[in-house]
Amino acid sequence: MAPEVREPALRAGGAPDGHRARAGAAAWIVGGLAIVALLAPVIANERPLLARVDGRLIAPAFADLPILGPLFDAPVVRSIPWYQKETGRAIVLLRPPVPYSYRGILLDDALLPPGRRHLLGTDALGRDLLARLIHGTRPSLLIGFVATAVSLLLGLFLGALAAMRGGAADLLIVRLVDVVACFPPFVLALAFVAASGHGGLWPVAAGIALNRWTGMARYVRGEILRHRRGDLWASARATGASAPRLVVRHLLPLLAGPLAVMASFGVAHAIVLESSLSFVGFGVEPPAPSWGTILAESRATLDAAWWPVVFPSLGLLVTLGALCLAAERVGGAGRGRQEPLF
Numbered sequence: 378m379a380p381e382v383r384e385p386a387l388r389a390g391g392a393p394d395g396h397r398a399r400a401g402a403a404a405w406i407v408g409g410l411a412i413v414a415l416l417a418p419v420i421a422n423e424r425p426l427l428a429r430v431d432g433r434l435i436a437p438a439f440a441d442l443p444i445l446g447p448l449f450d451a452p453v454v455r456s457i458p459w460y461q462k463e464t465g466r467a468i469v470l471l472r473p474p475v476p477y478s479y480r481g482i483l484l485d486d487a488l489l490p491p492g493r494r495h496l497l498g499t500d501a502l503g504r505d506l507l508a509r510l511i512h513g514t515r516p517s518l519l520i521g522f523v524a525t526a527v528s529l530l531l532g533l534f535l536g537a538l539a540a541m542r543g544g545a546a547d548l549l550i551v552r553l554v555d556v557v558a559c560f561p562p563f564v565l566a567l568a569f570v571a572a573s574g575h576g577g578l579w580p581v582a583a584g585i586a587l588n589r590w591t592g593m594a595r596y597v598r599g600e601i602l603r604h605r606r607g608d609l610w611a612s613a614r615a616t617g618a619s620a621p622r623l624v625v626r627h628l629l630p631l632l633a634g635p636l637a638v639m640a641s642f643g644v645a646h647a648i649v650l651e652s653s654l655s656f657v658g659f660g661v662e663p664p665a666p667s668w669g670t671i672l673a674e675s676r677a678t679l680d681a682a683w684w685p686v687v688f689p690s691l692g693l694l695v696t697l698g699a700l701c702l703a704a705e706r707v708g709g710a711g712r713g714r715q716e717p718l719f
Contacts, residue, residue: 403702410696414515418442421475421508424459429468438473477505479512480664488682498684500674506685510692513666517696518644520582520651520661525643527586529636532593537624539594540601551598554591562588566650570659577662581654585647593639600632641704645697652693668693 418441419426426438430453437459439449457467460481477495483503491498497506539550557565562585569584570576601624648668654660655669663670668689675685 400702400706403699404706406695406699407703410514410699411518413511414518415443417512417515418446420473421477421479421505421511422473423476423478423481424454425469425472427469427471429470430457430466434470475505475508475511477508479504479509479666481505488678488685490682491684497688498682500671500685501678501682506671506688509666509671510668510689513668513671513689514692516578516661516665516667517648517651517669520578520585521644521647523578523582524585524589524647524651525640527582528589528643529593529640531586532590533597533629533636535590536594536597537601540598540605541621541624547598550594554594557588558591560588562646562650563653566654567657567659570654575662576654576659581651581660582647584654585650589643589647593636596635596639597632601628604628604631638704641700645700645704648693648696648700 413420419438422438422441424437424441426436428435428437435451435454436449437454437457440446440451440454442449457465459467460478475496481504483499486495486499486503487501489495489499489503495505495507497510500506500509535550535554539547565588566581566584569587570580573580573584651660651667652669652672655667656673658673660669661667671689672686675682675689679686
């Protein structure tokens, strides 16, 4: 008698429980990385979280936070050498979990292996590798999300415009999509950043967004053309809905699931491009770290130390894997599962 073959347990969405668990864990990892990127100055900083100066409590590390930083900044915060063990009139009450700056150079501590003092070791300039990885999360994720958001909006607008206007506008946009899609993404992004004259977050994000919108524009145009002959379009037109309202109110909700999946994979692709640009010297400008910059700096010491290469590579691998699994989770939710992503 042939042995019974059991199928994996399925839920309402049709996905195996194990796969759903992995996708949910990946979504939590992405959320955790976003929190780390936002709170990097209070997680890894040579400045203390809380200190007393002349009887007054201050929070020096919080001065480096985006947006809220000026509320905690003061001349006394910048005047005290917090990297020294003896800080004079300042009494340190609480230090961050990683009490090192991403830009603090200590040549005596160069290329220290992972240990109790430096959990992931140090680089060739004695900078704590864990602190640099934590602070490198912010530019990498920020560029990934900003570039994807810009490409999504650009693809939605041009794809909808081509489908709704038709004629010469449709032909022009389709040909523009074909021309842009001919260039390798890395080459196009590299050319844009080089033409801008300097690197940094916004030129890199714009260069990456320029080559990511074509797939979204093609998809939106094709779906709108397909629905224009359907009952939904005819019903909405019969109620007097204008073409822009019809697209925004009726068609975009139908495309939300696939577009969310494309955006999730787009973030992963943008992070890879940012790391590649930083690796060749056209990405985030020093002293701000990014994962690609850390890998580029580790080339000179590859024969003497393995940790400056391995740990940033593992960070990239985990982040990209989590984004891809989260994209599948988003796709499953868009196909009809109403359970929350987190």
